[in-house]
Amino acid sequence: MIKRISIVGCGWLGLPLAKSLLQDGYHVLGSRRELNALAELSDQGIEAYQLDLIPHIVSNDIRALLKCDLLLINIPPGRKTNTAEFHIAQIKALLLAAKQQQVKKILFISSTSVYGAQQGVVDEVTTRHAESTSGKALKHIEDELLNSRDFQASVLRFSGLVGGHRKPGRFLSGKTVSGPLSPINIIHRSDCIGLISQLIKRDVWGEQFNASADLHPSKQAFYSLAAEQLGLAPPNFVEGASSTKVITNQKIKASLAYQFHYPDPMKWLQANIQEAE
Template identity: 45%
Template sequence: MQNLKRVSILGCGWLGLPLAEHLVTNGYQVYGSTTTPEKLELFRQKNIQPFLINLSDLSESSTLIEFLDSDFLIISFPPRLRAGGESLYLPQMERLAKALKQSSVKQVLFISSTSVYRDVNGWVTENDLEALIKESPLYQAEILLQSSNHYKTTVFRFGGLVGGSRHPGRFLAGKMEVPQPESPVNLIYLDDSLQLCFRMIQNPIPHNEVFNAVADKHPSRQEFYTAAAKALQLAPPQFTMHDTPQYKIISNEKIKAALAYEFIRPDPMLFF
């Protein structure tokens, strides 16, 4: 890194906080946002400049402008699925996009999800436009951010996020009649999520781009979640055995080639 860069992370949660810590360790000036006042002191202790930002609160415009006085923005908060939060997501992103036009930010990394793809019962790449769920708030946000001429946006479509506080053994342990036992999983471990983001910050792509980000291998749901539960000595889930297949297998070949990246945890069966 030749010059000290300022990086703003909108949403310092499961991914954003350890990423902020990693950037601070590597000499970056980091602005971190949260909607939880209790986290502000934690950020200060970790040398992350704290910002309390709620994109639904129009009274916080000056705070948002200060937060975006940065070179690089990482957007790392998903739509809230409860209490109608999903319907609020796109208006929040529209407000952010408007503020970005008046900011110093030149590069955006938007953390999206492979949930923007429908089940096609086969492989899915970034070029499979027919597989996209175009009404998805995440996909709509991708389009919104990549439509601007004021900055360039890279989209990472992460698979299911595992690691840290998210041990997959707890996800389905003890549940009965879990569907789709033979469907392949599309997952990514926290270590790989952090390293992929860090590589993009170090060497931003000078044009809009979209990448899938999942581990190399795709064991079945039954194989993976049974082993994960047993690793915690929990009751394994019980699966139904007569489902019509509904699945997708996400390809990660594009991101591996573009970033010359080899996954730290390529096999989800070694996540635990």
């Protein structure tokens, strides 16, 4: 039974997730890279530890951080150290420490970027053709975890992330963008948290899931409205090859009996929801 959950990476997603899990009655441990950032976690009731991966472990107490029933790894590849090898080395160092501390269950937060520029409907049996540096790193780590004999692991791949300070109106404002009719694949932070919570409650391991909102409006419709609502210049859309890539969420909805809070990205924008940063 899962009682203690360690979240490596308590930032935009990890911190509100930790707060939600605390409300659900779990004992939550969390990490930040800098020691002086731990007070923010402690003030929320999170057992806080410093952890940096450079790529070896730098921590004030890695053993205590990994004293858990479930390790949730939520650290995307860094932009400054933008090599697949570096991020793979980071996660390998963390997994070795987790093995030494006899962690049994791992939830790895990945990205649908592992599929590259696929066309058409993309589901969990679609071959992953990662193209970006980060996508290649995530694919490698996914394979290592899903084939591991040391852990019970599941992989959760999120599409484009929105919510909080990630306001999509800022993403393409004033830029020249091609493929106006391309469908978008996004997911709101509230649904990221809801899906993670449900996966933990149902104790689902050895699985891989894709997560995106139910509906996929066109790039032009979504980002034009998003910019308008923030009073920003809309993107300048030009004709060009449109993607047909659509990430389907059917498996995760069925497996976890989950209904999305924000299934329609356009309705979320139209509601003009004011969110905390």
